Amino acid sequence: MKHFTFLILGMLSFLPISVSGAEPQAPPPADHLLDVSLDIPRSMIRGSLKVPVRAGQERSFQTGRLVIGRVTVNGRETAFTAREGMLTVRPGENGVAEIVYEGTFKGGTPQGDKNYGVVSSTIDDRGISLTGTWYPQPEELERWKLTVLLPAGFEAVSEAETIERTTRDGGALFTFEFPHPAEGLSLVATDRYEVLEERSGSTELRAYFFKEDRELAKTYLRHAKTYFELYEKLLSPYPYKRFSIVENFLPTGYSMATFTLLGQDVVRLPFIVETSLGHEILHQWFGNSVYIDQEKGNWAEGLTTYLADHWYEEKKSKGWEYRKTLLVNYGAYVNSSNEHSLRQFRSRTDLASRSIGYGKAAMVFHMLRTMMGDDAFFGALRDVIAERQFTAASWGDFQAAFEKRSGKDLSPFFRQWIDEKGLPEVGVESASLRRAGNRYEITLGLTRKGSTVALDLPLNILFLQGSEKTMPVTLDADRKEVTLLVDEEPAFVVVDGNYDLARKLTADEAPPVIARLIGEEKPLIAVEASGIGTYQAVIAGLAKPEVRQEGQKGEEQTGKRLTDADLKASTVVILGADNPLIKRLFGALATPSAGFSLEIRKNPLNAEKVVALFNARSAEEAAAAFPKIAHYGKYSSLSFEKGRNTDKKTASSERGIIVELRKEPVVVDLSLLRTLAAVMDTAAAKKIVYVGEYHDRFSHHAVQLRLIQSLHKKNPKLAVGMEMFQRPFQKTLDEYLGGAIDEREFLVRSEYFKRWGFDYNLYKPLLDFARAEGIPVVALNLRREITEKVSREGMDALTDEERKELPREMDFADEDYRSRIRQAFDQHRNSGEKNFDFFLQAQVLWDETMAESIDAFLAKNPDRQMVVVAGGGHLVYGEGIPKRTFRRNGLPYTVLLNDSELDPAIADYIIFPQPLDGMTAPKLMATFREDKGRLIFNDFVAESPAKAAGLRADDVLIAMDGVPVKTVQDVKLALFYKKKGDPIKIAVVRKRFLLGEKEMAFEVKL
């Protein structure tokens, strides 16, 4: 869509005119007389400007590219200087100066950024559109009379309270009078206009539309009338006698005193009458009669945005959405390099300045209105109109008016919001709930950043029974604990869910939208060599990008490999649905079917950034659609066919900062309670059956074995996948199950006690059954060395050799999974895991590898059903392994958890087995250290049988029952084959004072 702007004709200094206290009287007649004629075939204007002068008082005029012919005072030629677009006259006597000039306006080409509605003045066979420097412009506000001679059949519009039309020399002579101090004049004329008239109260409304748009003109007049009724009621009577809506052959979107000038392609957009027309009409009050004191900051766009665009949404109960969009855009377009204060805003030059001067300023007026109430707010606006009409107003005038009406000192408020740049940030760092007598006490730890003033923070409490209550708090410190007492049991606190405060949105509130791509100064573009041709329009269109290639083939690609650090630091643009980077970040995504599609997703590695996924069928589709995406800033996904938009969606995001306090209790209907035997049939029908465990509970392993036995009875083509074994040891596992090696050898070669470590008695029955029945067992896990390294140093630290072991697809985008891992990380923060990103990477690698192993096995053995044995944490909500497997193969599955908390969607079944004791291997109750290949006793616990047998700290363990021992793993293996009460022979080397080392033997009763 086109952007609308209030046109500033030159920079004008403000001329104080006293109006307060004056008796109403007819304004003095215009004293600046401009007389012009047009030579359309030559795109020329010739004119004469008559202005009053005083002897010795220099007068200056902006002349731009006008050619000054002659300057006279009282009919006598006088000296003048004309340079750099300025004309200066120094009259020697009082009287009238006349400036004769001419100018050529072939124009038609936009000046500057075409998105911002600045269009050249033009005189050609389409018509006349003069909105720039087309006459010598004085520096002060003046009263004007303009006469224009045009060919017959022309209609013309200018700033005017009265318009007269006569004929002269066979042409049409128009006289426009604007008897108030005016900022400047413009002139629009064509012979294509049909003029329709309407009235709103005493105001004459006119539509100057091209004849073919006659019906549109009626629609515009009808809507204009409602806007006049609205603003006359809300503010004050319309400041002029007439108002015109003027269609232009150039793509303008301007508002001038007494008319608005809209391009033909603009007026034909269906939504203009609903929004922009009202905005431009409101400018008649703010900007076109109360002028803007430009040097002190432009307040008018924020105010018109607030009382027009925002007002219409508020009337539809969508004010909060509008305000949220303003804040989303601010976050997307404004950054530290382009941010400035409201006082520094003059006019929009780009999306950042629009987000500040329109968006943030609208929020400031909203906060003022919320703070002081409608009566005082609108009262103050009426005061400003009454006091500053036909003169310039500044933020200071508004501050004074609001202070007078509210009785408050608003200087801290204005300092924060008008002089400071940026938006403050508000957060909830802690929340707790407790019973307090008959009431509930909510305690919130609130944080504030970037504000020196107290912020009024609306809190909404939602109760479990469904009611809600608003409880505003004042955040007057950077950290504040607030305590709220409520009568009912609360479920949630929502902070500022209506967006009443101008603030930086949290990551959960800010949806991934196209604006965030457009606002990115330097996105990182990932494209494969084969895609460069197809996506040329995208690559060229994204400003100053760093283009990198990301290939699966490693060395064959010339581009650098993108590291996780690169991806995390940037907004990433991925070109092509087949780009391997998609598998690395999102696991897999469906290929869009549209000719051209764009989807914005959160950057899974950095919630502050986004990832833009482009896919195009051809270079032509990309070239046709890409230039249009900037018009869809608030959407998250778009589809185009041959450049025509076919679909658009915005991703959901949270409304307000949501804090959960308490959930509705869950209830189990005991009449539906079943036994394990009863769910076997349902489980049997699924291709994959996941059974979660606490690793050290015999009861859980008993359930797993029961399930495996039962399923095996129904379907002998069963397999078992186990988290406990790592992929490189599959061969050892196969050899053991196939009878090639015995259990002891299996435990040694699979490095079971080093890599898993839980007592093998827990898993032995399951493996014994598998071995007896010939059931394949699949080693699911990634080599522990890799997960440990990633957890410490991140994926970027892996060698190329190590990378070969990684899963080919990795989904980092599951936010529920991330927040669950985050909780686990926060709980174990002191256990040496320093970096959450690395911790998360290790978890994702772990789960993706297990999912990939399951998928690979079932792909190779499609007739097998599989039971997967893993810790419950890898299965809850399906987030660890199950969904990641399903993404790969789409096979039906079921999830059974043992002793889990009851929460909907956590699993399909939760099993509550009775506790079961189990025999475990005896222990020496000692700790060891390994030093230079020797295993040394470190310490003993009080009841250690080893200590009782006479072993001491620093003894070097060399053999157990005659078998050499070098590692803790060897000790565990030796003990595994002993029972409690058995004796075991332990040989050590003991260092004796002055006597050297001596080998000694002990018998330990376990």
Ligand SMILES: [Zn+2]
């Ligand atoms: Zn505006």
